[in-house]
Amino acid sequence: MWKTMTRELAPQDEEGAYARPKDAFLTEEQDVPEGNLVLYTGNACPWCHRVHLAVKVLGLDQVVRTVLLEDDAEKASRGGWIIARRDVKRDPVFMAKDLREVYEGASPSYVGRCTAPLLLDGTQKRIVSNNSTNILRLLNRLAKVHRKEWGAVDLFPTEIKAEIEEMNEYLYSNLCNSVYQAGFSTTQEAHDRAASKVFLCLDDLEGKLAKQEYLMGSQVTAADLMAIPTLARFDAAYAVLFKCSKKRLRDYPNLTRYMRSMFELEGSFEVFDLQAATNSYYQQLFPLNPSGIVPFGPGWEELGIDASSGRTRVAPGSDEFKKRFYIIK
């Protein structure tokens, strides 16, 4: 019974390991529409977090309209994402009540899971992409098109683009997807395999960050936007709910310092509410936590991060910001 419920929540391969479905919609960088884009994003989801953060650091608030989603376990058979009541009552493109209706409106013949994030062309009412790595590349291109007077942030600078892509693949297979594989495994072997990858990867990143500020050196790149959402959820959700409890992120001084630095960026707390994400993980993934009881912490303070609203953040275009990013003039 438990295995059946978990399989429904998270498709499994024959060895009991979580097999993430392939994304159906991708767009080449040169084909991205240059305006009236709509990004559907949910707070709990790490794949959404990275693209929502990209909208902020790339300064695309005026180009990409974000629609907030909430997860609703009662709507699990429809993908579980409803349009957030506190944001817009209805979706601005299709007047949809949930994400499945958006998929149905934009691509009526689509059969498959209706995942977030989703980037939509609001003019053509067409899906641009539902893959967060692809969306990151598209947003990065849009930042160049809509460059500010001080320049445009480049999250994939040409001279290290290949290394960034390699790092992103490494992070996906060893950290971002592996925590889910550890959590959704239905056999001990599959769990052990996934969880050991996670800790080897964290140890490796900890070593790297002893020598440099960010994953690719002294500037923030797409690789950091890939890693941060997983790290930010680690102690609060993955360590306990997904049983990745060998060590906590707090046990890694360099990763903690790194996360603190990333959360100094303006917009970081706007795109990620830790408590809401924690509630969502424990309350929505029923087979992993049937009681729905949410642990009492950790919050930002325990994670060593100052989340107070009075604190000055690193604002786009500021001198500190320009030091932290690759900027194209």
Ligand SMILES: N[C@@H](CCC(=O)N[C@@H](CS)C(=O)NCC(=O)O)C(=O)O
């Ligand atoms: N590969 C996708 C993964 C997106 C994804 O799995 N999103 C989850 C939320 S964390 C989702 O929407 N799941 C709904 C479902 O599978 O029905 C990406 O990188 O964008």
